[in-house]
Amino acid sequence: MADSMKLHILGCYAATPRSDTQPTAQVLECRNQLFLIDCAEGTQVQLRRNKIKFSRIDHIFISHLHGDHFFGLPGLLATFRLLGREKEIHIYGPEGLKEAITIMLRLGESEVGYPIHFHVLNKTGSDRIYENEKVTVDTIPLSHRVYTNGFLFTEKPKDLGLNVEAAEKYGIDTSQYRNIKKGKDVVLDDGKRIPNSKLTFPPKKVKSYAFCCDTAYEPKIIPLISGVDVMYHDATFLESEKHLAKKTGHSTAIEAASIAKQSKVGQLILGHFSTRYTSTEPFLIEALTEFPNTALAQDGKAFEW
């Protein structure tokens, strides 16, 4: 639905692609726009498997420069060229990304044939990095071994709902409907003013999504993601490997759930599972002790809200 947010998990495992698990990449569908978040090796194949049209992706957000979050970028950009892409693409990521991708693409190919705009992320605080008439994207500074951002996607306030019955009752022409939905009163031909409140319903609630991966347990992000509908959070380790989480700048399932609880998010999605585990079920069991509305990410799974 054009009105919902939909998250396609292309890969939700840590470290390295394997026969049956993919490293981080996901696509957020929001108001008919697609946002690609991270782009591990194999992302273009995962896009195909999940039947997501390459041509609908115009914005790519890279959280940090560990290989399992961006090594799929040269291949994806080269494939865009092969598919005849002409429209521009915007890539948001840390310093250095532009140089690395550019050198990879330039080596053997001629020009890619479409404009690539790199937007360097280097702020240490939250920053609005993208905005259009429907959605805003803000960084969520995370705590990892290297400079890392999460991303907060928030819909902009929606139009008021039109009370068609009321509008018809007053004999208002349909050409006025757009203005009414924007909050304007209507002045009838006889000069009578109909207040907007009589012609509208409250707007639908704006939806939001927070991607928080990779990160250690970091309570500083709580004010930034407070009350978001859905949060995807690093849950690389189980409680038994908490020492590894601490050492590597990752989180346990319970730490993810604790952030979710303190942030009062609607739903928590656990992801970035270490490939050392044969099952992800224990992640859910541990997180549920702390936060009830928790789900497990899974390659190829979609969430809609």
Added chain:
Amino acid sequence: MADSMKLHILGCYAATPRSDTQPTAQVLECRNQLFLIDCAEGTQVQLRRNKIKFSRIDHIFISHLHGDHFFGLPGLLATFRLLGREKEIHIYGPEGLKEAITIMLRLGESEVGYPIHFHVLNKTGSDRIYENEKVTVDTIPLSHRVYTNGFLFTEKPKDLGLNVEAAEKYGIDTSQYRNIKKGKDVVLDDGKRIPNSKLTFPPKKVKSYAFCCDTAYEPKIIPLISGVDVMYHDATFLESEKHLAKKTGHSTAIEAASIAKQSKVGQLILGHFSTRYTSTEPFLIEALTEFPNTALAQDGKAFEW
């Protein structure tokens, strides 16, 4: 068998990885050594699928710098590190490869933890780029849109076969066997010299493999690959798309077969199929009109000789 060559096709399609087809990568097993030839995106996953141990790969040969032949390299090298690799790796490829791979690896990671030796290929004639006691590797200059090499793998002459029965008849001590296999005569305790020819069989035939991809029809390579046991040759297009082969610096199946015929190779393996075709069977049908001992490459298939 330690005595045979074995070729694992990891990917044999052109241009871009898809759900069901992989771009170029293959592993040649020769005298207990593994040589990785090209390394498209997804190669590390294909290695896992084909149960090839990462730790056995010490030499990687990159034909040219189009993405579908090397975009899997950063990921593979990063995974080597994750697997705790300490021994060195040797990478042979065109100018620029080192810079691109180094910048990709350095971005977010610290040192990879093992030595990477880049060997720049820039000769326009055939060049011996690797040699040990068992095998030699020579470049095969190909004709493509960018600087491209094929690779010729040739076993070194093998030891003579030991005629154990004859050796025992003369009462020769087993400590002499190694010298006999190297061609030496034996002098018995009574001073009698046994000529080597009485104690040995001819050595087994040396085996060879030529990888010729990507390339247009290029008869100049014929003297270099004359009589090789197995040749893998670019067959991107069918005859009906011959104009595209010409335009893009690739070959048709018939052109590949023609090179095989003129070079008197033992077997031709067709590969690098354009993903525009839904079946590879027509490639075989067309090539067989020109050269009988032809096989189709297939992702995951192995050839042994």
